[in-house]
Amino acid sequence: MTQTSQVEDLTSAGLEHRIAEQSAPLTNGSSKTNETNGVHTNGIAKHQPGDLDASQLKVTLADPNARQVPDEAAACASFETVCTDHMITVSWSAASGWAAPELKPYGPLSLMPTASVLHYATECFEGLKAFRGFDGKLRLFRPNLNAKRMLMSTLRISLPGFQTAELEKLITKLVAVDGAKWLPKSRPGSFLYIRPSVIGTQAALGVQAPKEALLFITLSFMPRMDSPPGGMRLHTNPEDMVRAWVGGFGYAKVGANYGPSLLATNEAKARGFQQILWLYGSEGYCTEAGASNFFMLWRAKDSEGGKLQLVTAPLDDRLILDGVTRRSVVELAKVRLAGELDVVERKYTIDEVLEASKEGRIVEAFAAGTAYFICPISLIHHRGVDVQIPMGKTGESGNYTAKIKGWMKDIMYGNEQHEWGVVVNDE
Numbered sequence: 001m002t003q004t005s006q007v008e009d010l011t012s013a014g015l016e017h018r019i020a021e022q023s024a025p026l027t028n029g030s031s032k033t034n035e036t037n038g039v040h041t042n043g044i045a046k047h048q049p050g051d052l053d054a055s056q057l058k059v060t061l062a063d064p065n066a067r068q069v070p071d072e073a074a075a076c077a078s079f080e081t082v083c084t085d086h087m088i089t090v091s092w093s094a095a096s097g098w099a100a101p102e103l104k105p106y107g108p109l110s111l112m113p114t115a116s117v118l119h120y121a122t123e124c125f126e127g128l129k130a131f132r133g134f135d136g137k138l139r140l141f142r143p144n145l146n147a148k149r150m151l152m153s154t155l156r157i158s159l160p161g162f163q164t165a166e167l168e169k170l171i172t173k174l175v176a177v178d179g180a181k182w183l184p185k186s187r188p189g190s191f192l193y194i195r196p197s198v199i200g201t202q203a204a205l206g207v208q209a210p211k212e213a214l215l216f217i218t219l220s221f222m223p224r225m226d227s228p229p230g231g232m233r234l235h236t237n238p239e240d241m242v243r244a245w246v247g248g249f250g251y252a253k254v255g256a257n258y259g260p261s262l263l264a265t266n267e268a269k270a271r272g273f274q275q276i277l278w279l280y281g282s283e284g285y286c287t288e289a290g291a292s293n294f295f296m297l298w299r300a301k302d303s304e305g306g307k308l309q310l311v312t313a314p315l316d317d318r319l320i321l322d323g324v325t326r327r328s329v330v331e332l333a334k335v336r337l338a339g340e341l342d343v344v345e346r347k348y349t350i351d352e353v354l355e356a357s358k359e360g361r362i363v364e365a366f367a368a369g370t371a372y373f374i375c376p377i378s379l380i381h382h383r384g385v386d387v388q389i390p391m392g393k394t395g396e397s398g399n400y401t402a403k404i405k406g407w408m409k410d411i412m413y414g415n416e417q418h419e420w421g422v423v424v425n426d427e
C-alpha cells in the first residue's frame with residue numbers, strides 16, 4: 001500500500017467509497033455484472049450470508065385486537081410516543097454479519113448496562129414519514145435518500161454497513177403491515193413517523209468499535225408541527241455554544257449531535273421561542289434551525305441586482321445535515337420558481353440577516369425538515385434584537401413558503417403523481 005492510499009483511507013474519502021459501494025443496486029444490469037452468479041461489479045455477491053437481506057424476514061404478527069388505534073390528538077398528547085403494533089429488528093455481529101431480520105410485536109429491547117451505545121453514543125437514526133394519500137394510497141417520500149443517509153451515519157460511527165436497498169425494503173414492509181390499521185383510508189391527509197436506528201450493543205466497556213449491533217425500525221404517531229400559531233420563533237444560540245463544527249459530525253444523524261443541544265433549546269423555550277437558530281464561528285454563519293434546515297427569502301441589495309433569492313447554508317463544509325426536505329425544496333424551487341427567484345446555497349451571516357431586515361429586504365423565512373415539514377418563521381431574536389419576518393396577508397405564512405409547502409404536500413399525499421412519492425401497497 002502506498003503512503004497516499006493510507007492517508008486517503010484515514011480521511012472521509014474512505015467513507016465515501018464504502019457508501020457508494022453499498023448504496024449501489026445489487027444487480028444493475030451493467031455489462032460488468034455477472035448475472036449467472038449474481039456477483040456485482042464491485043465484488044459484492046448477491047445475498048451472501050451476513051449481508052442485510054430483507055428476503056430473510058421472519059414474521060411474528062401481534063394479536064390485531066390487542067390494541068386499538070387512538071385518535072391523532074390523543075396519541076400526540078401522550079407522554080410516551082405511541083408506536084404501532086409491530087417493529088423490525090435485525091442483529092449484527094462481526095463474526096456472522098447481519099442475522100435474518102424480524103418483524104414482531106412492538107416492545108422493549110434488552111441491553112446489558114455495558115452496551116456500547118449507552119457509553120460511547122454509538123447510535124444513529126433516520127426519520128421519515130408514511131403518508132395516507134387523498135387517493136387512499138400509502139406513500140413514502142424519497143426513502144432511498146434516507147436509507148443512503150443512514151448508511152453514511154452508520155459508517156461514520158463505525159457501525160456495520162448494509163445495502164441501502166435492503167433497508168428500504170424493510171421500511172416498506174413495516175409500513176405495509178401496519179398501514180391499513182394505523183393509517184387507515186378513513187384518515188386521508190395523515191401520516192405516521194418512521195424511525196430506523198442502529199445502535200452498538202456489544203456488552204464491553206472500552207472505547208472501541210462495537211462487534212455487535214442492532215438495527216431497528218419503529219412506526220409511530222408524531223404531532224403536526226408545521227404551523228405553530230403566529231409562526232415559529234427562533235432564538236440564536238448562546239455565544240459560547242455551537243451545534244456542530246468543521247471537522248465534526250454535524251452532517252451525520254448521530255444521536256451525539258442532539259442530547260447536547262437540549263440545554264440551549266430548553267432555555268430558548270423558557271423564553272417563549274421554539275427553536276435555536278444555530279450560528280457558527282465568530283462570523284455568525286446561519287446554519288440550521290433546531291434539527292431542521294433553515295431558509296431565508298430576501299431581496300439582494302440593489303447594488304447586487306436586487307433580485308429575489310432563496311438562501312440556505314451550503315453542504316460542502318459538512319456542518320449541516322443534508323436534509324431530504326431541504327434538497328427537495330432546492331430542487332423544486334430551481335425548476336418551478338426559475339423565473340421568479342434564484343436559489344442560492346452559500347454561507348451567509350446573521351449580520352446579513354440584520355442588515356436585510358433594516359433595509360426592508362426580508363420577504364419570508366422557513367424551517368424545513370421531516371418533523372417540522374415546511375414551517376413559517378415569524379421572528380429571529382439575536383443578542384437583544386428582534387428581527388420580524390413577514391407572515392403574509394393571512395399572518396400564517398408567506399406566499400412562497402405556502403407555495404413550496406403545497407407542492408411538497410401534493411407529492412406526499414398523491415395529489416400530484418411524482419417519482420418522489422413512492423407508493424406502498426397495504427397488506
Ligand SMILES: *Cc1c(COP(=O)(O)O)cnc(C)c1O
Nearest residue numbers: 291292293321323324325369370
Ligand atoms: C433530520 C434533520 C434535518 C432534516 O432532514 P430531513 O431529511 O429533511 O428530515 C435537518 N437538520 C438536522 C440537524 C436534522 O437532524
